[in-house]
Amino acid sequence: MISTRKKILSFVLTAVGLFVLFIFAVNTGSLKVTPSELFSGLFIEYNPDVATIYDLRFPRIFIAMLGGAATAVSGVLLQAVMKNPLADPGIIGVSSGASLVAVIVTAFFPSLFFLTPMLAFIGGLIAFLLVYSLSWKGGFSPLRIILVGVAVNALCTGLMSAFNSATGSSYTGVASIVNANITQKTWDDFQTLAVYVVIGLIASFFVTNQCNLLSLEDKTAPSLGMNVTRSRIVISVIAVLLASISTAVVGAISFLGLIVPHIARLLVGSNHKVLVPYSILLGAFTLLLADTIGRTVASPYEISAAVVMSVIGGPFFIFLLRRSKQNYA
Amino acid sequence: MPDNIFEIKDLSFSYGNNRVIDGLNLKIKEGKITTLIGANGCGKSTLFNLMTKNLKPDDGIIFLAGQNVEQMKLKDFARKAAIVHQYNTAPSDITVEKLVEFGRTPYHTMGLSPNPDEDREKVKFALEITDTEKFKNKPVSQLSGGQKQRVWIAMALAQDTKILFLGEPTTYLDIRYQLQILRLVKRLNSEFNITVIMVLHDINQSLYYSDEIVAMQNGKVLSQGEPKEIITSKLIEDVYGVTLETGEIDGKPFVIPV
Ligand SMILES: Nc1ncnc2c1ncn2[C@@H]1O[C@H](COP(=O)(O)OP(=O)(O)OP(=O)(O)O)[C@@H](O)[C@H]1O
Ligand SMILES: [Mg+2]
Numbered sequence: 001m002i003s004t005r006k007k008i009l010s011f012v013l014t015a016v017g018l019f020v021l022f023i024f025a026v027n028t029g030s031l032k033v034t035p036s037e038l039f040s041g042l043f044i045e046y047n048p049d050v051a052t053i054y055d056l057r058f059p060r061i062f063i064a065m066l067g068g069a070a071t072a073v074s075g076v077l078l079q080a081v082m083k084n085p086l087a088d089p090g091i092i093g094v095s096s097g098a099s100l101v102a103v104i105v106t107a108f109f110p111s112l113f114f115l116t117p118m119l120a121f122i123g124g125l126i127a128f129l130l131v132y133s134l135s136w137k138g139g140f141s142p143l144r145i146i147l148v149g150v151a152v153n154a155l156c157t158g159l160m161s162a163f164n165s166a167t168g169s170s171y172t173g174v175a176s177i178v179n180a181n182i183t184q185k186t187w188d189d190f191q192t193l194a195v196y197v198v199i200g201l202i203a204s205f206f207v208t209n210q211c212n213l214l215s216l217e218d219k220t221a222p223s224l225g226m227n228v229t230r231s232r233i234v235i236s237v238i239a240v241l242l243a244s245i246s247t248a249v250v251g252a253i254s255f256l257g258l259i260v261p262h263i264a265r266l267l268v269g270s271n272h273k274v275l276v277p278y279s280i281l282l283g284a285f286t287l288l289l290a291d292t293i294g295r296t297v298a299s300p301y302e303i304s305a306a307v308v309m310s311v312i313g314g315p316f317f318i319f320l321l322r323r324s325k326q327n328y329a
Numbered sequence: 330m331p332d333n334i335f336e337i338k339d340l341s342f343s344y345g346n347n348r349v350i351d352g353l354n355l356k357i358k359e360g361k362i363t364t365l366i367g368a369n370g371c372g373k374s375t376l377f378n379l380m381t382k383n384l385k386p387d388d389g390i391i392f393l394a395g396q397n398v399e400q401m402k403l404k405d406f407a408r409k410a411a412i413v414h415q416y417n418t419a420p421s422d423i424t425v426e427k428l429v430e431f432g433r434t435p436y437h438t439m440g441l442s443p444n445p446d447e448d449r450e451k452v453k454f455a456l457e458i459t460d461t462e463k464f465k466n467k468p469v470s471q472l473s474g475g476q477k478q479r480v481w482i483a484m485a486l487a488q489d490t491k492i493l494f495l496g497e498p499t500t501y502l503d504i505r506y507q508l509q510i511l512r513l514v515k516r517l518n519s520e521f522n523i524t525v526i527m528v529l530h531d532i533n534q535s536l537y538y539s540d541e542i543v544a545m546q547n548g549k550v551l552s553q554g555e556p557k558e559i560i561t562s563k564l565i566e567d568v569y570g571v572t573l574e575t576g577e578i579d580g581k582p583f584v585i586p587v
Binding site: 001002206207208210212213215216217219220222223224225226227269270271 | 378381382383402403404405406407408411412414416417418419420421422423424427431432434435437439440467468488
């Protein structure tokens with residue numbers, strides 16, 4: 001049992017951590033400004049350093065935060081629908097389905113560029129339907145979902161690399177999706193991401209109750225008047241939307257949708273009314289942290305946030321798998 | 330003579346080729362405690378699932394107060410009838426009070442309550458009458474079997490329905506907890522006029538606490554009526570395939586189950 005005080009403390013500390021990290025990320029690189037310079041440069045008077053940071057670093061920072069929030073919430077929702085704490089949009093192939101479509105659009109139909117998020121969403125849905133239908137045998141076995149997901153994921157990732165190589169890696173757009181590189185992101189990218197992510201996050205607040213009810217026995221939720229099939233579909237669509245849009249702009253980030261909800265549950269419990277908002281905060285923090293680490297450890301070279309997440313997330317996933325043997329196998 | 334709250338006509342249901350409910354007819358009286366008895370596998374749980382919209386009949390109709398149950402929305406049904414299932418699980422960290430609050434779901438739209446005061450009042454009532462208020466802030470996972478069962482009943486009571494289904498509410502409980510549950514059921518029926526429909530495996534408890542007994546055999550109703558009218562050695566033999574003595578204590582029938 002986690003006391004209300006501890007939950008509030010988690011929220012406050014994470015919010016403070018996010019703010020400090022934000023200031024740090026803004027100041028990571030050749031240009032440096034103090035928080036007060038930053039504030040006055042943004043809101044009061046023109047400052048060339050602040051203007052440069054505003055154009056180059058801000059979009060990337062905000063994109064990392066939005067992408068992290070979206071991926072984390074997507075993980076929470078998928079875990080609720082599949083009753084499987086190991087479900088993650090990256091691991092089960094939703095993200096790679098989305099990025100495969102994004103890559104195809106970018107490489108072959110550049111004129112449809114403005115439709116990329118929507119098309120990526122469709123790609124994510126197809127991957128999800130594939131995993132869902134192939135792993136359903138009168139119920140979900142947690143391990144079967146992961147196995148089918150890994151296969152779908154490998155297929156999409158393979159096809160993507162093939163496109164990238166076959167086109168001589170000449171499309172920087174393609175490469176940036178494949179490598180989940182957010183270095184060159186602009187305010188336009190941020191806008192695309194923000195619109196869909198905000199819609200998805202707001203929608204996720206309306207299904208928190210349904211997520212809670214899904215955690216009861218399968219017969220119990222209908223006895224309380226809930227249409228379980230419809231809820232599953234609605235929650236899945238929101239989850240896939242969040243993961244796909246994030247992937248279309250940020251690239252596929254593995255393990256984030258797994259690690260963040262897991263830690264969040266330890267800190268604030270399994271009630272989705274608290275878990276979803278907290279995962280937004282912690283997801284934003286985690287991806288920004290991964291991106292900032294990637295920018296600093298090997299400076300002046302950059303390691304992409306996705307790579308940082310994989311390096312940290314891989315071992316974590318194995319740890320969870322081993323621990324979950326007793327609980328979910 | 331009370332009205333029939335449920336009326337079931339020519340009901341049939343099969344799992345694959347296995348016909349489990351076979352042209353069953355049954356009427357259940359409003360405001361009474363009705364108990365289904367029958368051998369393992371005779372179709373009691375299946376009948377429950379059909380009556381509560383968890384399964385769809387192959388044939389036949391189930392009427393709840395004149396309405397075809399199949400055509401009722403889940404939500405409307407959940408405002409009329411609450412069910413305590415035989416098996417229940419809850420997240421390990423959910424508290425008793427939060428779980429009981431789930432019982433208010435049928436009255437909410439998009440997860441929002443139009444009447445939070447009423448919700449609070451009904452939850453409080455449910456906690457009080459099931460005597461679970463004292464551990465309302467404890468996680469359900471830390472309670473004993475009998476306490477848990479009362480919490481699940483409290484969740485169903487928070488639904489504020491006139492009908493309560495109980496699927497084997499006393500299984501796995503020791504005799505003290507069994508009586509606690511059965512006395513609670515009796516009280517819900519006599520004080521709050523809730524129609525109770527339940528499955529019990531203990532014949533004597535069924536006889537003692539029920540107004541009506543429905544004896545099932547191979548997916549059909551073999552016999553139905555007040556305990557002392559229907560209970561005979563022959564019925565026991567037909568239903569369970571064993572010969573037992575029956576008797577009477579203070580005008581109440583009983584069976585010697587050895
Ligand atoms: N989900 C299912 N799939 C296939 N067959 C089933 C299923 N559930 C029950 N059955 C079969 O239907 C028959 C009736 O089962 P049901 O559970 O309704 O009996 P019951 O009277 O509740 O028994 P018990 O007293 O053991 O609870 C049994 O033969 C059982 O094997
Ligand atoms: Mg049964």
